[in-house]
Amino acid sequence: MTSPLLPAKEYAILPVPRNLIALPDSTPPRQHVLWIGCSDSLVSETDCLDINRDEIFVHRNLGGRVSNGDLSSGSALEWAVDLLKVDYIVVCGHYDCEVIKHELAGKELSGWEMEVSKLDPNARRPSNILHMSSERSREQRLEETYLLHEVDWLKKEEHVQRAIRERGLIVHTFVYDKTRNECVRLVEE
Numbered sequence: 024m025t026s027p028l029l030p031a032k033e034y035a036i037l038p039v040p041r042n043l044i045a046l047p048d049s050t051p052p053r054q055h056v057l058w059i060g061c062s063d064s065l066v067s068e069t070d071c072l073d074i075n076r077d078e079i080f081v082h083r084n085l086g087g088r089v090s091n092g093d094l095s096s097g098s099a100l101e102w103a104v105d106l107l108k109v110d111y112i113v114v115c116g117h118y119d120c121e122v123i124k125h126e127l128a129g130k131e132l133s134g135w136e137m138e139v140s141k142l143d144p145n146a147r148r149p150s151n152i153l154h155m156s157s158e159r160s161r162e163q164r165l166e167e168t169y170l171l172h173e174v175d176w177l178k179k180e181e182h183v184q185r186a187i188r189e190r191g192l193i194v195h196t197f198v199y200d201k202t203r204n205e206c207v208r209l210v211e212e
């Protein structure tokens with residue numbers, strides 16, 4: 024049975040300001056940020072956020088997935104949100120991701136990667152493109168849509184939902200572009 028496509032998204036692509044995540048001085052240092060990324064991304068989390076290594080808890084896996092009931096990512100999420108009480112979650116995908124390419128090449132997918140195939144490859148163009156001259160490739164749109172749906176799911180997860188409600192946890196969606204060595208921010212409209 025073919026899975027239904029997830030709907031397209033309307034979103035803006037914006038720069039990541041240097042002060043987007045302004046952390047207070049903590050002694051001893053505290054991990055204020057949970058970063059969820061893809062294992063084959065070349066991004067440097069601390070450079071992107073301009074924070075120290077002891078201020079961030081990093082979880083990486085194939086495709087940066089959190090929404091498939093995986094015990095490892097579920098435990099990392101619970102640990103960071105309920106025990107570390109992070110103030111921010113950053114879900115950071117990246118262009119040129121092998122998981123997305125695998126999907127676009129029509130190769131057979133197993134459970135871990137299969138969710139990507141539910142995304143709409145004809146996602147609408149973003150309304151506000153940071154680099155106006157750059158054409159959004161199908162692969163890039165798919166990666167962006169995939170991330171936004173991941174974050175939709177994340178915000179509904181019970182630990183995250185409670186932390187948003189009770190202490191103002193903030194969730195950001197980033198994409199790393201290795202050709203520019205920079206992250207951009209996806210903001211739904």
Ligand SMILES: [Zn+2]
Binds near residue numbers: 061064121
């Ligand atoms: Zn990847």
